Amino acid sequence: xxxxxxxxxxxxxxxxxxxxxxxxxxxxxxxxxxxxxxxxxxxxxxxxxxxxxxxxxxxxxxxxxxxxxxxxxxxxxxxxxxxxxxxxxxxxxxxxxxxxxxxxxxxxxxxxxxxxxxxxxxxxxxxxxxxxxxxxxxxxxxxxxxxxxxxxxxxxxxxxxxxxxxxxxxxxxxx
Numbered sequence: 001x002x003x004x005x006x007x008x009x010x011x012x013x014x015x016x017x018x019x020x021x022x023x024x025x026x027x028x029x030x031x032x033x034x035x036x037x038x039x040x041x042x043x044x045x046x047x048x049x050x051x052x053x054x055x056x057x058x059x060x061x062x063x064x065x066x067x068x069x070x071x072x073x074x075x076x077x078x079x080x081x082x083x084x085x086x087x088x089x090x091x092x093x094x095x096x097x098x099x100x101x102x103x104x105x106x107x108x109x110x111x112x113x114x115x116x117x118x119x120x121x122x123x124x125x126x127x128x129x130x131x132x133x134x135x136x137x138x139x140x141x142x143x144x145x146x147x148x149x150x151x152x153x154x155x156x157x158x159x160x161x162x163x164x165x166x167x168x169x170x171x172x173x174x175x
Contacts, residue, residue, distance in 0.1 A: 026056070054144060090162040140174060
């Protein structure tokens with residue numbers, strides 16, 4: 001019996017190393033439960049391809065929130081520019097949806113749906129347009145993520161995820 005207890009403790013401690021609880025304050029307008037669901041989803045699909053789990057970053061969530069708020073002013077869906085005060089420093093996925101109260105998990109599932117167009121090979125610009133959200137989600141060297149959410153004047157939902165370090169390097173495989 002003593003041996004069984006040790007095995008159970010080791011199994012539970014191994015699971016605890018894989019799971020990460022979101023802090024009480026997420027760093028953005030994304031609710032803790034929604035952030036947890038999105039992080040768990042990301043880590044599940046990363047596990048499916050052998051990429052290590054991501055950790056939640058309140059700093060990345062705040063960074064994503066600032067961009068989501070900026071985009072919501074005109075309800076536009078654009079990635080951060082390459083230069084200037086809003087310059088992109090991290091990997092980025094963006095989602096825009098209307099007519100429903102979309103969550104960070106809904107956005108994550110939408111980005112994941114690009115897997116249907118993905119063929120495992122080094123990335124090229126041609127394929128990145130169809131599968132770049134998915135490949136950023138599973139990029140092997142990415143270790144942290146954060147998500148922000150903003151509501152446009154007419155009710156559409158903008159969700160921005162930022163990833164560090166970024167992925168999607170042309171000529172490289174994501175995992």
